[in-house]
Amino acid sequence: DTGVSQNPRHKITKRGQNVTFRCDPISEHNRLYWYRQTLGQGPEFLTYFQNEAQLEKSRLLSDRFSAERPKGSFSTLEIQRTEQGDSAMYLCASSPLGGINQPQHFGDGTRLSIL
């Protein structure tokens, strides 16, 4: 079990630029989640996938955000035309399918800083 892997760990970009983050879930975990965490707060849910299907999106996920999981393995989160308010830690988590709520295991996140 290699854990959830996220790349890059840090991203610094100018306002207005596009950024893309990648998440590799734990092997054989069918469910993949994206959360956003700002300083001093707990993570907030953005979206989740079951295999390649995106099944839920939060109202936090504006039109500038798009997430994909094309082959049901890794996922990407893209932010277009970044704004100052997008500065945050973006966390990915994964869990297996199961009869009851399976606990989600998190990666170490991508910290995004908008200049």
Add this chain to the structure above:
Amino acid sequence: GQQLNQSPQSMFIQEGEDVSMNCTSSSIFNTWLWYKQDPGEGPVLLIALYKAGELTSNGRLTAQFGITRKDSFLNISASIPSDVGIYFCAGQVQGAQKLVFGQGTRLTINP
């Protein structure tokens, strides 16, 4: 929307002391989870609770799922320096996948 109120927001204790923190909600949850987060890292799962009244231990950590399903608490016994960090509770409704997190409890230990 669903919100979790976690208290205390911060704790300053001496090494060896026991710690207690709790999480309350106005909504019912079917799963409660406790995570620990160190600076620059992601949350690490400590304990998962699935049944009202359930009491579960993981080493020096003990967590309980409240009878009303609207609260949970976490105890740490005989604290050690590596317990320093931010502890988050998270709730999950049956059949829903998103986790709702509390604001965290920051634990600082004086050696």
